[in-house]
Amino acid sequence: MIPAPFDYVRPTTLDEAIRLLAANGDEAKLLAGGHSLLPLVKLRLANPKILIDLSRISGLSGIRQEGDQIIIGALTTHYEIESSELLKQACPLLPETARMIGDVQVRNRGTIGGSLAHADPAADLPAAILALGAELRLTGSDDERWIKGEDFFLDLMTTVLKPTEIITEIRVPVLSGRFGTAYLKMPQKASGFAIVGVAVWIKVEDKACTAIGVGVTGLGAKPFRAKEVEKKLWGKRIDHTFIDADASHVDHGIDPLDDIHASAPFRAHLARVYTHRAIQEAVKRAGVSMPSR
Amino acid sequence: MPVSKMVGAKVKRREDPRLISGLAHYVDDIILPNTLHVAILRSPYAHARIKSIETDAALKQPGVVAVITGAEIRDKIGLIPVASDNPSLRVPKHYVLAVDKVCYVGEGVVAAVAEDRYAARDALDLIRVDYEPLPAVSDPEKALAAGSPVIHSEWPDNVAFRWSLKQGNLAGAFKEAHKVVRQRLVHQRLAPIAIEPRGVLARYLPGEKELTLWSSTQIPHLLKTQLSLMLKLPENHVRVIAPEVGGGFGSKLNVYAEEGLIGYLALKLNRPVKWIEGRRENIQTTIHGRGQVGEAEVAVKKDGTILGLQYKVIADIGAYHQLLTPGIPPLTGLMLSGSYKIPAIAMEITGVFTNKMATDAYRGAGRPEATYVVERMMDRVAQELGMMPVEIRKKNFPKPKEFPFKTATGLAYDSGNYQAALDKALKLAGYEKLRREQKKLRSQGRYLGIGLSTYVEICAMGPSAAMPAGGWEYGAVRVEPTGKVTVLTGVSPHGQGQETSFAQIVADQLGVDLDDITVIHGDTSVVPSGIGTFGSRATAVGGTAIYQAAEKVKEKAREIAAHLFEADPEDLNFSEGRFSVKGVPKKGLTIQQIALEAHMARKLPKKMEPGLSATSVFEPSNFTFPFGTHICVVEVEPQTGRVEIKKYVAVDDCGRVINPLLVDGQIQGGIAQGLGQALFEEVVYDENGQLLTSSLMDYALPRAVDLPHLDLARTETPTPVNPLGVKGVGEAGTIGSTPAIVNAVVDALVPFGVTHIDMPLKPEKIWRLCQTKEPAQARGGR
Numbered sequence A: 001m002i003p004a005p006f007d008y009v010r011p012t013t014l015d016e017a018i019r020l021l022a023a024n025g026d027e028a029k030l031l032a033g034g035h036s037l038l039p040l041v042k043l044r045l046a047n048p049k050i051l052i053d054l055s056r057i058s059g060l061s062g063i064r065q066e067g068d069q070i071i072i073g074a075l076t077t078h079y080e081i082e083s084s085e086l087l088k089q090a091c092p093l094l095p096e097t098a099r100m101i102g103d104v105q106v107r108n109r110g111t112i113g114g115s116l117a118h119a120d121p122a123a124d125l126p127a128a129i130l131a132l133g134a135e136l137r138l139t140g141s142d143d144e145r146w147i148k149g150e151d152f153f154l155d156l157m158t159t160v161l162k163p164t165e166i167i168t169e170i171r172v173p174v175l176s177g178r179f180g181t182a183y184l185k186m187p188q189k190a191s192g193f194a195i196v197g198v199a200v201w202i203k204v205e206d207k208a209c210t211a212i213g214v215g216v217t218g219l220g221a222k223p224f225r226a227k228e229v230e231k232k233l234w235g236k237r238i239d240h241t242f243i244d245a246d247a248s249h250v251d252h253g254i255d256p257l258d259d260i261h262a263s264a265p266f267r268a269h270l271a272r273v274y275t276h277r278a279i280q281e282a283v284k285r286a287g288v289s290m291p292s293r
Numbered sequence B: 001m002p003v004s005k006m007v008g009a010k011v012k013r014r015e016d017p018r019l020i021s022g023l024a025h026y027v028d029d030i031i032l033p034n035t036l037h038v039a040i041l042r043s044p045y046a047h048a049r050i051k052s053i054e055t056d057a058a059l060k061q062p063g064v065v066a067v068i069t070g071a072e073i074r075d076k077i078g079l080i081p082v083a084s085d086n087p088s089l090r091v092p093k094h095y096v097l098a099v100d101k102v103c104y105v106g107e108g109v110v111a112a113v114a115e116d117r118y119a120a121r122d123a124l125d126l127i128r129v130d131y132e133p134l135p136a137v138s139d140p141e142k143a144l145a146a147g148s149p150v151i152h153s154e155w156p157d158n159v160a161f162r163w164s165l166k167q168g169n170l171a172g173a174f175k176e177a178h179k180v181v182r183q184r185l186v187h188q189r190l191a192p193i194a195i196e197p198r199g200v201l202a203r204y205l206p207g208e209k210e211l212t213l214w215s216s217t218q219i220p221h222l223l224k225t226q227l228s229l230m231l232k233l234p235e236n237h238v239r240v241i242a243p244e245v246g247g248g249f250g251s252k253l254n255v256y257a258e259e260g261l262i263g264y265l266a267l268k269l270n271r272p273v274k275w276i277e278g279r280r281e282n283i284q285t286t287i288h289g290r291g292q293v294g295e296a297e298v299a300v301k302k303d304g305t306i307l308g309l310q311y312k313v314i315a316d317i318g319a320y321h322q323l324l325t326p327g328i329p330p331l332t333g334l335m336l337s338g339s340y341k342i343p344a345i346a347m348e349i350t351g352v353f354t355n356k357m358a359t360d361a362y363r364g365a366g367r368p369e370a371t372y373v374v375e376r377m378m379d380r381v382a383q384e385l386g387m388m389p390v391e392i393r394k395k396n397f398p399k400p401k402e403f404p405f406k407t408a409t410g411l412a413y414d415s416g417n418y419q420a421a422l423d424k425a426l427k428l429a430g431y432e433k434l435r436r437e438q439k440k441l442r443s444q445g446r447y448l449g450i451g452l453s454t455y456v457e458i459c460a461m462g463p464s465a466a467m468p469a470g471g472w473e474y475g476a477v478r479v480e481p482t483g484k485v486t487v488l489t490g491v492s493p494h495g496q497g498q499e500t501s502f503a504q505i506v507a508d509q510l511g512v513d514l515d516d517i518t519v520i521h522g523d524t525s526v527v528p529s530g531i532g533t534f535g536s537r538a539t540a541v542g543g544t545a546i547y548q549a550a551e552k553v554k555e556k557a558r559e560i561a562a563h564l565f566e567a568d569p570e571d572l573n574f575s576e577g578r579f580s581v582k583g584v585p586k587k588g589l590t591i592q593q594i595a596l597e598a599h600m601a602r603k604l605p606k607k608m609e610p611g612l613s614a615t616s617v618f619e620p621s622n623f624t625f626p627f628g629t630h631i632c633v634v635e636v637e638p639q640t641g642r643v644e645i646k647k648y649v650a651v652d653d654c655g656r657v658i659n660p661l662l663v664d665g666q667i668q669g670g671i672a673q674g675l676g677q678a679l680f681e682e683v684v685y686d687e688n689g690q691l692l693t694s695s696l697m698d699y700a701l702p703r704a705v706d707l708p709h710l711d712l713a714r715t716e717t718p719t720p721v722n723p724l725g726v727k728g729v730g731e732a733g734t735i736g737s738t739p740a741i742v743n744a745v746v747d748a749l750v751p752f753g754v755t756h757i758d759m760p761l762k763p764e765k766i767w768r769l770c771q772t773k774e775p776a777q778a779r780g781g782r
């Protein structure tokens, strides 16, 4: 567990970080919490020549409300998300999800930006980001763009992030009215990452579902939004048929991962079970009273 | 033993303050000036011929001092030793660094020595090894099949050894049987994963011609002997020190390649040399445990009386033997009677070479396998006969008056009352109520399972006649001129807490304060001889040596006091550390005062040697046999295969208890590891011998959150084997727990027609079993 030699720089402004990134091309890696990158570097599976530490750039972390949006700095740690009173009120899905990441040490170091950029197919936060329809702000040397979570992830550990771009912010909607959210996962016993994790956000008006987001992690090579499941439920009355609705199409079109921890068929099965349960839980939390069966 | 104050008391571990405040010194904390660091290039192949090795580029690297290949040192360092013997044993040449061929992933090939750890590691990237990959075999059953890749060309059948045991009329038992119950059982490979990986530091003093080797080991004295043989140094010029050792679980009861290699490099380069194992290396190249696949057959009468047991097993040895590799599976054989009267027992072991790391002793070492076979089979048999698991066990227990109880495997169980432990556990668990609850929940589509294990195990290893390298232990007690007491022990505690429990024994014997006693261990130049810590032997054997040495000190002190008082030794009372003349309580001397007299040596009895110290070597007459009952209650969710432990009760009998805190700690830790094996731990190699679980992100260790609350209780049946009456407790938790958990899960899944599941009971396996059949008499839940 000894890394190859590398240089280390700690810029204090975003511009400087972007300039360093541009100047060093493929040789450079951004360093946030280091909890995904450093294990790879120590095992020499990644051998960056220069690490650009983002931790001293002011303004890259913190959680604030702007109108009907909440803006989360990319360097905000999982712990800050888990314990944010603002998020607990306005977007409880994120704290609930962050709380299920690793252990206290990991949550104290790991950041939301790092987790999204790393795009581990079993990471937890992407599921919530997708369910919420969140957007990421990517800042590059000459431009800046906002991109939707569902357009951000491309494949196994691959995103649309250009080598010269930095995720600077993530924005999620302030959830209002009657809503319910839930994140459920089966952890992989050794790593704690999700074998399957499903995040659900559901909006309820007049006992009907007027909006729904279902984000799934762990199942395929990239986290995805279960559009087919959402489509079936969008606009429907919330009753027993709704919560009993079949979630079997959650893995539709997905090629499930298959490893020593879970085979592809088991993962697909779990995705259905957890999708179903997460929807039930979100409905329950929305406080919809159900007639007894 | 006299009535005492300290023995039996809940004394907090005296080791803990230094451990939890970071003041302890593990191998890596020992810093010697001018030290060189070693990194080892290891084989990425499970099986390959080494065609060539190119080291020039690495040697030219700044900071690199030497780059050593196996071929260069094959004649300089002896082979890695095997201590267990067996007439059919085949011992392949096991070099410190591979010569010509590698046989498992992680086998050391080249060592780079450099000024610092970074330079050493960087050098590895510059070494070119040209391998010719060979077909590999990782499954021991496949390794036995015709046409399998051959690991060592001398032995084309891949058989490492055979061992068998046969006692009683087995054929008759199976003929007479009302039923014969058969089951294939898999004991998966486990990685011991001590929190501190291995590490070695060596220093050679050319003036004194002395080699000192610090190693994270459980057996400093045995290592000293072996090292002197490997390095061809006079044994009295070799000193081994086991400093603070952060866990072993059997994995450091060995002599490893790196110990020979680092010792050699220190000699050759004439500078201190250090190697610290990484976690990946630890999982690749520190011994594994278990690794057996067997077929058990039990012959039983209609009323549940067991008539005979036969177990044929394939033991997955790995590519080479380590110190006790071939000695572990036979321990399974010896313990196959479990806590039952089984008149006929047979076992056949085939040890098989595979392209994997060696298996060897891991907490329990052969006994968890035996207990799992017996306890799983008791449940299988009960299920077949329609009996309850409790009933069949009670039916076959030997009664207390039948002790010493002779098993068909040739052992004599020292003492026991198995039913008492079982009854106590049943009561604590509320067994009858649990069964009612199980029934109720089943009708609601919820699956509760109750499992028990009534184990017995073999400890206090052991009589020397039954051990590969001595089964006695050394102890010494010395009262210093100032009255402080120094205790030396040949065992090598590494987490067990004997600095506390041995001090308790001495405190009672000599009537001195615990704070005035220091227990020293682990340095072969300070403690003249010893065997080490393993096989739950330290307190029963090592503690007894201490007890006897303290007794001798007391008797010598009595003689001195009697001489000074001009009284008969018999006329002295000893209490609270003070000898006084019977009837004249004012006329007395404390043991500290006597110690000073003994050192001044002016008024000693004629011919008495000065000083107040004594040594003792205790040779036990038998093993000891702790026992107990573990009860586990689980709820299984068929839809996801998740297992939740709802309740866990353990009643353990380890004989006399010296410190209940230490005993509970051993049981708790043991259960954690037994639970790990039952539910999720597994070393996985793919069929080409690639290791798929080489980090803790893939090898699942139990963590605090995985453990249920443990209800611990005890019965206390002293052993007659040693004067302390202690049996040993280091491995009992691991041995007793695994079958209780598996039995509970199988019990939960009875409605699905499940009769057995192989460990680890991962969710997917359980889910699959629940797919095959609709649950009987239950409403299917979603």
Ligand SMILES: Cc1cc2nc3c(=O)[nH]c(=O)nc-3n(C[C@H](O)[C@H](O)[C@H](O)COP(=O)(O)OP(=O)(O)OC[C@H]3O[C@@H](n4cnc5c(N)ncnc54)[C@H](O)[C@@H]3O)c2cc1C
Binding pocket: A029, A030, A031, A032, A033, A034, A035, A036, A037, A038, A054, A074, A075, A100, A101, A102, A103, A106, A109, A110, A111, A112, A113, A114, A115, A116, A117, A118, A120, A122, A123, A124, A125, A161, A165, A166, A167, A168, A191, A192, A193, A194
């Ligand atoms: C023991 C352990 C257990 C864990 N368990 C879980 C778990 O259960 N669930 C889970 O989801 N995760 C888990 N993780 C991962 C953890 O959440 C990581 O912290 C996270 O995935 C990465 O965040 P980081 O800040 O540490 O990123 P880093 O490791 O610093 O960086 C990761 C990658 O992202 C890039 N990067 C970082 N920040 C940015 C940015 N702002 N813009 C662009 N690129 C950037 C880096 O260059 C690097 O390639 C675990 C990690 C460990 C060590």
